[in-house]
Amino acid sequence: MEIVKDTLTALWQVIVAGIIFGAGLPALFALGLRALNSGRTINADGTVTVHPGTGGRATAYVIFGFVIAIALFGIVVIVFGKQLFAH
Incomplete structure (x- = not known):
């Protein structure tokens, strides 16, 4: 029964x-x-008007940085997992 619990x-x-x-x-x-x-809008004639907002850009950079950090952490765990999590 213990093996079923550990497996689940x-x-x-x-x-x-x-x-x-x-x-x-x-x-x-x-x-x-x-x-x-x-900050971008598409006009009726198909042209794009750009109104760059610093808030949106800063938010995007923070999110991208977080995604990159998580991806790098995953790579480190894959490469050095045995050394990091050895009992």
């Missing part, structure tokens, strides 16, 4: 990590792109 616990952790990194991180990146593109 590990499965739950993998599912949560998959949701966060598989869907959450790309969604966060998309929000950064949306924030970066917040």
Whole structure:
């Protein structure tokens, strides 16, 4: 019975990590792109008017920095996981 409990616990952790990194991180990146593109409007004739906003740009850069940091952390865990999490 203990092995079933341990297996379900590990499965739950993998599912949560998959949701966060598989869907959450790309969604966060998309929000950064949306924030970066917040000052643009498309006119009726098809031309684009740009009103750059510093708030949207700053938000986008913070989000992009967070996404890059999480991606680099994932790479470090993959490469040095045994040294970091050895018991």
